[in-house]
Amino acid sequence: MARTPVLTTRVLLVCAAIGVATGILGGIAGLITPGVLVLTPYLYGLVLGSHVLPGIIAQEVLRRPLVALVTHVIAALIASAFNPAWALRFIGTALLFGAIQEGVAALTRYRAWGAWRFFVSAGVIGVVVAVVVFFAAHLGTLAPWAQIAYLAVSVLGPIAWTAVGLAVGTALSRAGVARR
Numbered sequence: 537m538a539r540t541p542v543l544t545t546r547v548l549l550v551c552a553a554i555g556v557a558t559g560i561l562g563g564i565a566g567l568i569t570p571g572v573l574v575l576t577p578y579l580y581g582l583v584l585g586s587h588v589l590p591g592i593i594a595q596e597v598l599r600r601p602l603v604a605l606v607t608h609v610i611a612a613l614i615a616s617a618f619n620p621a622w623a624l625r626f627i628g629t630a631l632l633f634g635a636i637q638e639g640v641a642a643l644t645r646y647r648a649w650g651a652w653r654f655f656v657s658a659g660v661i662g663v664v665v666a667v668v669v670f671f672a673a674h675l676g677t678l679a680p681w682a683q684i685a686y687l688a689v690s691v692l693g694p695i696a697w698t699a700v701g702l703a704v705g706t707a708l709s710r711a712g713v714a715r716r
Contacts, residue, residue: 537646539631542600542691543602547598548606550594550598550714551594551603551607552610554681555590555607555611555614556611556614558593558683559590559611560614561612562586562587562589562614562615562626563616564662565583565624566618566619573594577673577686578675578677578678578682578685578689579686579689580686580690580695581628581665581669581686581692581693582692585658585690585694585696586635587630588637588701589704590607590608590610590611591624591637591638591657591701592604592637592698595705596708596715598714598715601641602633603637604633605631605637605638608630608634613626614684635637636661637655637675640653654702657685658695658697662692662695664689665693670690
């Protein structure tokens with residue numbers, strides 16, 4: 537008996553729609569990033585945290601393997617249209633965030649879809665973002681209060697955006713986007 541593929545045409549179309557919408561938001565985040573880094577670098581985690589949305593919404597709506605990764609890549613390609621010079625950054629971020637979200641879902645064998653699971657992946661992403669960007673952007677040169685604010689916002693930013701993503705995903709499911 538033939539097995540139904542994980543990524544059916546319907547699933548891919550939903551991933552594409554979510555990816556386009558969140559990719560536009562990601563492109564806008566990319567456009568404001570230089571200003572944020574110059575004016576208020578301690579808020580960068582809030583801007584970067586918005587990139588969790590594609591996977592969170594896709595997983596909340598579809599609850600299937602690989603949808604976070606596929607949706608993240610589509611969103612990264614859309615965001616790259618806003619700033620082609622950052623295409624590799626968008627794609628790298630998409631692969632990292634999507635892999636973390638898929639990894640946490642895989643640890644539960646794609647059976648646990650409670651909000652806690654999404655917030656675990658957001659916390660992991662927040663910690664990774666906080667550490668990597670802290671050193672990559674030389675944020676150690678900031679005043680101690682700004683360093684603390686940066687670390688707090690970098691961890692809490694993806695968590696806050698995850699709450700937004702869960703709300704959007706729940707609303708889409710209620711609207712019938714993902715009839716099971």
